[in-house]
Amino acid sequence: MRVAWALVSAWAALAGAGLAGAAPAQGATPAPRFTAEHTLAPGVAYREFTWPASHGTVYGHLVTVDLRAPGVSLDLVYPGAVGARAAVSRLADARGAVAAVNGDFFHISETQHPGVPATGAPVGPAVSGGRQLKAAVPAGQRFGPALPPGAGTEDVIGVGMDRRARLDRLTLRGQVRTRLGTLPLSGLNQYAVAVDGIGAFTSDWGGASRVRATCGTDTQRSAPCSSETFEVVVRNGRVAQVADSPGEGPVTRDSVVLVGREAGARRLRQLRVGDRVRVERQLTDTGRSPLAFAVGGFPIVRADHRLDGLDTVTAAVRTSAGIGDGGRRFYLLALDGGPEYRSGLTVAELAEVMLELGADDAVNLDGGGSSTLAVRGPGESGSTARNHPSGGMERPVANGIAVFAPQQSR
Missing domain, CATH: 2.60.120 (Jelly Rolls)
Structure with missing residues (x-):
């Protein structure tokens, strides 16, 4: 069910009727048109937006995280085992998160090897709470869209012990x-x-x-x-x-x-x-600070530029995570999979959207029926998927990125 929170009126009015909704200059990338905003916790905001894409308008769900805010943190959530799956809302509630999106592509099916069961294990490296859970599979064994030049299964997005987010390789x-x-x-x-x-x-x-x-x-x-x-x-x-x-x-x-x-x-x-x-x-890794959390995902934006070689043809419901403000701001995005918005974005368009939202670096995460953004508002006992998963219900996934923050009572 579409969330019915009250808007932050002044900001929402500007986003809905002002610059964010203005027609872009000829040849310019259109800006997202925000339709709702809600504060989940100090430093954590949830927003909804629309964006005119090549295959039709998409409806997006975005959580923005200020890692400088007291008590705010991110971590990888998973079902307690690498070879297991659970719904995003369930993963979030098990850890008391205020928001979460699905994470890495994973071993979802095994049609090529009869009698061999699918494991549910993710493609790339995984680190949760500083614990190194797994490494990356060979490139030819991965699931997901074609990689851009220079990308590989070892690519991750995460946050270091210094509380700064970054793209890296494990x-x-x-x-x-x-x-x-x-x-x-x-x-x-x-x-x-x-x-x-x-x-x-x-x-x-x-x-x-x-x-x-x-x-x-x-x-x-x-x-x-x-x-x-x-x-x-x-x-x-x-x-x-x-x-x-x-x-x-x-x-x-x-x-x-x-x-x-x-x-x-x-x-x-x-x-x-x-x-x-x-x-x-x-x-x-290649950073100065060990990664406290990391999840596999291939880069689509780096140093405020869209990467070359991204797919510009195939549109799908997608999930992304991005970084801004020198690693102090984190973006979690999932597209709506409802019937009227299921056309989705190409990977190249996803990169453009993340740039418009403020990300300087971003990765593509698992999409399609896996795309889920779950949120727990102040006073709510559990989290709910705010987008409409394209399969009609939440798909059990291998892992997710979760946001933790102290909430204020209503």
């Missing part, structure tokens, strides 16, 4: 120390491990099957599953059990499961029960 640096020598680690809680690689699965993964990690290739998601695999369970620093095929079920906190394919499988096959093994892994 790269896995890992190794497995054994009596046979040091083996390279090429995966951490991923639904796809690189060809010839070894992936590590921890208790953060959850109980989803690990079979999918050995299917496809680095360049083709639909390629057959590998015929050469091996799994090693390391518990308390020693090999506890081995198997020819990846398994399923929760990984205990004192354990790490290593899954190898091709050359990686051949290396693991040389280990014996009782062997000492030490698994070392770390996601490294």
Whole structure:
């Protein structure tokens, strides 16, 4: 149901009837026309807007976050396991967030490999509360629109320990120390491990099957599953059990499961029960301050400019996150998926909208039926999706970006 909050009258009147709604100069990018605004908490505002796009007018939902405001923060919310899914409003309410949008693209289906279940795990890296949950799958295994030149699955948007938001890349640096020598680690809680690689699965993964990690290739998601695999369970620093095929079920906190394919499988096959093994892994970024939260998403705006190579043809309901004001302001956007607005935006148009809204940097997040922006207003007991998800109801997703702030009672 469309939210019926009262407008902040003076500002809304200006946005609805003044400059924001004025016809743009010929050749200029039109400005969004704001139709409603509501303060969720000091430093956190919710707005609705329309924008004339190439495939028809879109209706947008926007949350703007001032990271300088006392008590305001952002974090990645997820269902308690990397390989799991839940609705955005449920993820938000479980953590007491005032707003949230869906996050990364994820392993939603598995039509190419009959009998192999979808894991629900996201494509890119994930960091929540400073905890590094997972690394990025190979580029050929990703879901989502084509990447612009220079972008990859390691790209993230997040906030550092210094409370400044930024675009960055998170790269896995890992190794497995054994009596046979040091083996390279090429995966951490991923639904796809690189060809010839070894992936590590921890208790953060959850109980989803690990079979999918050995299917496809680095360049083709639909390629057959590998015929050469091996799994090693390391518990308390020693090999506890081995198997020819990846398994399923929760990984205990004192354990790490290593899954190898091709050359990686051949290396693991040389280990014996009782062997000492030490698994070392770390996601490294390029910033000065470690990322307290991060979610995968490919850049569409950088340094106040739209990136080259973005799709200008295919329109869809979309979600985006952006940064402004030197990393002190954060934007969360989801388009409405109602029947009259379902035509959506191209990725290039999404970039233009984020620029018009004030973002200097922005990423494209999962869209279509996943696009959801949920909000909990002051005095409300739970959050509600403010856009109309295009599937008619909230789709369970892998993760989301949530906003936390102390609310004032009405």
